[in-house]
Amino acid sequence: MANMQTLDPNASPLDYYGWELRRLREAAHLKQGQLGDIIFCTGSLIGQIETTKKVPTRDFSERVDAALGTDGLFSRLVGLVLRSQLPTWFQPYADMETKATYISTFQAQLVHGLLQTEEYARAVLAVNHHDKIDEVTAARMERQRIFQGANPPALWVVLSEAALFQEVGGPDLMRRQLAYLLEFHDHPWVQIQVLPFTAGQHTGMIGSFNLLRFEDDPDLFYVDSYDQGHMTANPQVIKERTVGYARLQATALSPEDSAALIARVMEERYGNQP
Structure with a gap:
């Protein structure tokens, strides 16, 4: 799995989601735990999603959009992320x-x-x-x-x-x-x-x-x-x-x-x- 230093936003929808989440969280001057407190989850979960170890849910994405004022960006991205979890042949x-x-x-x-x-x-x-x-x-x-x-x-x-x-x-x-x-x-x-x-x-x-x-x-x-x-x-x-x-x-x-x-x-x- 990718880490914060090697995450490639072009690798997959999940990588792009994690990369954008980290970029916009840092632009808002929030640590992982601070964002987690705002959207009622742990900072560890934020970190796992940012490094593609966890797949975000739609509810998580909507909460992040509200917290970071990202105009529905993550709510739109999560559909691509979830679809990428389907079997490749499907x-x-x-x-x-x-x-x-x-x-x-x-x-x-x-x-x-x-x-x-x-x-x-x-x-x-x-x-x-x-x-x-x-x-x-x-x-x-x-x-x-x-x-x-x-x-x-x-x-x-x-x-x-x-x-x-x-x-x-x-x-x-x-x-x-x-x-x-x-x-x-x-x-x-x-x-x-x-x-x-x-x-x-x-x-x-x-x-x-x-x-x-x-x-x-x-x-x-x-x-x-x-x-x-x-x-x-x-x-x-x-x-x-x-x-x-x-x-x-x-x-x-x-x-x-x-x-x-x-x-x-x-x-x-x-x-x-x-």
């Missing part, structure tokens, strides 16, 4: 996701990342990223900010019933995750359909996938695997997957019936445990 897709006007996805086993609670995301990511779980969880939560913009994308999710029964993090966590899904029932830009077990064979049996649509760019198909992602704008692939997704939508339960099933599983499987 970052191109994450960039395109922020530009999409319409996202349609089939999820075969897990709740889609844009609809995960923080504790569900942490439990899922801890399986393969236990050494940097705080960073990758924060990065996943940052992706969800696309719904907070002035022009959020429309998101249509077809979720296999298996995802409702795949217990992640224990029954209490799952109950809260399913309750969170129900909060989207009246959301103007989010639709959730559950593909029931009774559907039998279906066009999503190849696995989870995403389709992205843009205002001025070609549609994209994306699928990921253990250590890489595949994204293509090949017209034939887009045509086949679009038709396949339409069949999934037609086979899945309606949004209303899907919400009823989610509520039933939430109560019967993850309700009051003996």
